[in-house]
Structures are given as C-alpha cells and as structure tokens.
Amino acid sequence: MAHMKETLISVATDLFYEKGYFATSISRIAQGCGIQKASIYHHFAGKEELLFGIMETTMAELLKELDKNLKAAVGVEQRMRAAVRSHVAFHLRRQKETFIASSELRGLSESNLARIVALRDQYEAVFQNLIAAGMEGGLFEPGDIKILSYAILTLCTAGATWYKPNGRLSIAAIVEIYENFILNGLRKGQLTGNRPAALACDPWPI
Amino acid sequence: MAHMKETLISVATDLFYEKGYFATSISRIAQGCGIQKASIYHHFAGKEELLFGIMETTMAELLKELDKNLKAAVGVEQRMRAAVRSHVAFHLRRQKETFIASSELRGLSESNLARIVALRDQYEAVFQNLIAAGMEGGLFEPGDIKILSYAILTLCTAGATWYKPNGRLSIAAIVEIYENFILNGLRKGQLTGNRPAALACDPWPI
DNA sequence: GCCAACCTAACGACCGGTCGGTTGTTTAGC
C-alpha cells in the first residue's frame, strides 16, 4: 500500500466487484482510501480510466500467463489441458479483476471497449486454434469451434462469480474438476451410444 | 402492447439488458413508453419493483418449464438430457430476462434478493439430484456435485451473454452442442487414459 | 523554488421519487 495510485486501484477493484461499476461512486472510492474525491483526479483522468486500467492490466496478464503455460506443453491434449488449467486458475486467483473485466464492459467508452475486446479476441483465438487442432487430429469430436470455445471460456468466467476464496475446495481441486469435465466434453467417441433417436421434448415448446 | 404495465416491463427489460439496471433511469424507461416518469409510479411502487417483477416471472417460468420437460423423460440419462435441453433453450429463447435475472441481483433489496435466491436454489437442487442419481447409478464419473452443477448451469447462463437471436446457429443447434458437451463431460470412463502423471504447470504460478 | 499530493468548495446535471391536479371512463343511486 505504498503509493496511493495502487491503493486506489485496489479499493476500486473491491468496490466494483462488490457493488458494480455504476453503483460505485467516486466519493465512495475516495472514502475507502482515506482521501477526498477531488484528489483522485490527481492520479486518474476520471472514473472510467480506473475501470479501464483494471481491465487492461487483467487481460494483459491473462494473456501473458496463458502464453507462459503453453510453452511448457507439448501435443494437442497437453496443450489444451495446460490452457484450461491456466484459464481456470487465473480466473479463480484473480477473481475480482476477471469478474469486473467480463461484466463491466458497458462502463467503457467506444474506443476503450475496442481495446479490451481486441485483447479478448486474441485470447479466444488461442483456444479456438487448439480446438481446431484437436478436431483435425481426431482427438476431439468434430463440432462448432466458436460455440465450443465460448462454452469453455465462459464456464470459467462464470466460475469467478460463485468461487469463495476460503470455501470448501481449493483452486487446485476446482482446476482439476474443470479440466477433466472440459476435456471429456470435447473428446471424440462415446456420445452416440445412449442418445435418443429424437429429442424427447421440443427445445421451443411455446 | 395493449396495457401500459406490459409495455413498461418490455421496455425496462430491453434497457436493463442493454445498459444495465443502475445505468438505466426511470425517466429513460418512461421515454421509451411515451409517458412521463411520474406515471410509472401508478403501475409500480418503484424502480426495484420493475426489476424484481422481471426476475421473479422469469425464474418462475424457468422452473415451470423444467418441471414440464422432466415429466416426459424416463431414466437418469434421458432426464439429465431433458433438463439440460430445457435449461439451454430457455436461456437462449428468453435471453434478455435470464441475463438480467443472473446479473442484476445487486439491484435487489435484502428481502427481494432472498426470494429470488430461493427460487434459484430450488432450480439448482433439481440438477444436483440428477447428477447424484447419475453417479450412484454408475453413469456419471463420481465427483463434486455442487461444482459440477454450477459448471453446467453457469455454462448456459453465460450463453445468454453472447447469443445473437439471428446469428449463425439456431437455438436447436446450440442446444444439441451443449447437451452433448455436458453429457460427455459428466460420463464415466475414459478420462484416465491420456492424463499426465503430474500437472505440467502449477495452477498457482505466482 | 518547485512540484507532487492533497485539500475545500463549488459546479451543472441528473437521480429516484412525490405532489396536486386534470383527464376520460366506469360505476352506483335514484
């Protein structure tokens, strides 16, 4: 807590996570730091710059950690497992920041939004390439790559909404559950055995 | 659009979905309905009652549809598939309402929040009982029931964040992808074959 | 003397909500 700028980011992260961006006032952030709200404008140009700073830092580190973890993995399955582990662990470890980064996009102006979305697209592309490689190699069941990538990524983003840091399960335990669930969900094989010939109920009943 | 009360709910749903609850003002809702904001208070006690009404209706119908779809299914696998189909289809078909119901809980007072959470718990319990039955019957891999249920449910909740009604894939197509992904993820079996003896990278690298 | 870090005070805009009053329709009493 040496410098006020770091304290501001820390307090803003806590409040944005707890109350939401629009429900958090500048004066409430200042109060949490023990300063007046006008003093915030010495460190940041405005409220949105605080939000954008949190998001950009988080997305950059998310990407960096994925790259680092993928360098240690060889082969499609190992790489996919490493990617999922990296993704889940980061989202649980940095719960507040990742939750903000995925739920407060509406607080950004058009240009700032574009920069965050670009980072997100870059991150998603890594997973989509891995899924495509797994399908081509016969490891994964052929299917819609975009939808499956969204499923995998949002699964863990959502994990950041219910995870309790001192809860029943450790991060490592949750990582393993998710890793196996996702890899089994993708794997080629057994799905045709027990399926009904036709859907028992129409997905559009009304 | 016969009655103003329905119009109000419809306009509020659109705005809450697009801008968020706290970023939507009463006067903006009134403007969307072509009336003055004071007139809203003839139909609703306040802003929160609008939000709560949307949420409660949505959760009640979500539960009702699940019950209906489960009545037609026999056996654990068929029932689990029916539950997933019901869940996914409802979340895509009623995208705006389900998104609001899962992302704007912070806009509710304590008592209203408790009522929505109670409905949510009731809904989750159905899935947790199905997972438990599948594990006991040897169909699903034994594992943590709560975590798996959160994974399945939030998967589709998140689906409501990226789904585009006139996009590339139909609701029925997405339902089938999710259904197979989830059922394969749960199924007992093949996971031990290709796993590394130890994790290639620590889930807590820092 | 300078400049970062902070302050007090104030700005205009907007917030959710309330007020008394005005319509047009429905209902009740004779």
Next chain:
DNA sequence: GCTAAACAACCGACCGGTCGTTAGGTTGGC
C-alpha cells in the same frame, strides 16, 4: 336515463440528494 361520485391513468412541476468533475488554494519534501 340521468347524474354524481369514484376511479385508473396520466401530467407538469418540483423535491432533496448525489453524481462526476473542475477550480483554485495549501502543504511538505527534494
């Protein structure tokens, strides 16, 4: 069948309060 009370639906004006932001001044360490 007529009238009068009751009613739902809506309005313009306004409330106290808070919002994000800015202007200008004070302080203390290099």
